[in-house]
Structures are given as C-alpha cells and as structure tokens.
Amino acid sequence: MSLPTIDAVRAKRLIDDGAVLVDIREADERAREHVPGTRHHALSKLSTIDTAGAKAVIFHCRSGARTAANAARLAGAAGCDAYVLEGGIDAWKKAGLPVTTDTRQPIEIMRQVQITAGSLVVLGVALGIWIAPAFLALSAFVGAGLVFAGVSGWCGMARLLGLMPWNRAVKAALG
Numbered sequence: 001m002s003l004p005t006i007d008a009v010r011a012k013r014l015i016d017d018g019a020v021l022v023d024i025r026e027a028d029e030r031a032r033e034h035v036p037g038t039r040h041h042a043l044s045k046l047s048t049i050d051t052a053g054a055k056a057v058i059f060h061c062r063s064g065a066r067t068a069a070n071a072a073r074l075a076g077a078a079g080c081d082a083y084v085l086e087g088g089i090d091a092w093k094k095a096g097l098p099v100t101t102d103t104r105q106p107i108e109i110m111r112q113v114q115i116t117a118g119s120l121v122v123l124g125v126a127l128g129i130w131i132a133p134a135f136l137a138l139s140a141f142v143g144a145g146l147v148f149a150g151v152s153g154w155c156g157m158a159r160l161l162g163l164m165p166w167n168r169a170v171k172a173a174l175g
Contacts, residue, residue: 002068002071002072003059003067003068003071003075003082003083003084004083005064005068005083005084005086006058006083006084006086007086007087007091007095008086008087008091008092008094008097009097011058011083011092012095012097014056014083015037015058017055018054018055019054019055019056019057019058020049020052020054020057020058021035021037021038021039021057021058021085022038022039022040022041022049022057022058022059023035023038023039023040023041023060023089024041024042024043024046024059024060024061024066024067024070024074025042025061025062025066025089026042026043026044026108026109027040027042028106028108028109029062029108031105032101032102032103032106032107032108033089033102034089034099034100035060035089035092035097035098035099035100036098036099036100038060043061043066043070043073046073046074046077048079049078049079051078051079051080054080055080055081056080056081056082056083057078057080057081057082057083058082058083058084058085059074059078059082059083059085060084060085060089060092061088062088062089063087064084064087064088064090064091066088067084071084106166106167109158109161109162109167112158112167113155113157113158113161116157116161117142117145117146117157120138120139120142121138121139121143124136124137124138124139124140124141124142125139
C-alpha cells in the first residue's frame, strides 16, 4: 500500500484547514531542525497516532524516502486520510515555509557515524601506506563494523557516539 504524496504548499493549506503534520524522524534529527507545530512520532516507535479529530495526517521525514518506504505502516497508524509530504522537510524549506533550527544541537547520530567511519577509514589507509601496512586493519575493522550494522540493524559506533557529552545533552533535553 502506498500513500498519496502532497507537495509542501498544498500540505500547508491542509494544515491550515486542520490537518496534522507528523514528523517521523528520530529525536536527534528533530532536535536540530523541525517544522513548528508538528507532532513527533519517531518511526522506530510508531504505533498509532491520536489525530484529535483531524481530517488528515501528513507524514514527513527529511527527504520523503523514509515515509514513502513505510507508507503501509504509516497509513495503519493514521486512522484517517493520510499523505506523505513529497520531498520531506527539505521540500518544505525549499518552498519557503517556516522551519525552526537550533544549531546548538549536534548533527544527527547517523551523520556523525558517517563522518567518524569515513575519517577512520582514510586514517587507516594513510597510516597503512606511510607508516606500516598493519594500520590497514583499522580500515578493515571499520568496514566490517559498517557491514554488521547494515545486516543487524545495530551500530556500535552510533551507540558509542550517543554516549559522547555533546549527544548526552540532547537526550536529556528531549527526555
């Protein structure tokens, strides 16, 4: 099952007429940037949504890909007419619609993982070339960790980064 998509301008009109905009991104993604007045229901914890009598629910993520890929689950949680915001919050911003940004919040954990993993791979290769070939094992270890994370859905690096002081403050603020 797929949900119909709706562009940002039409979505704003529906919201002004009583529709509910639901952000399905994780809390760390939402902390840095979100559409004012949205309800937050992280996809990882989504079951049902109290629509409070709204005629429609519009789901959004960052780009629209996550909402489109989970359309059947989202439709089941809505209990009323439901749409996917085409292009997600990125399209909302391109349309010139309001977004609340808090640059004091860290970038989302998965981007932190990408930066850290990429840096460790480059470091391992550079050290392996210029210092000793044994340093290539660092790149292999990181690569194996990424494969494991993709297969299992559990990322040790994300867990470790989540314990860092700059990310603990976000968790405390979000409850």
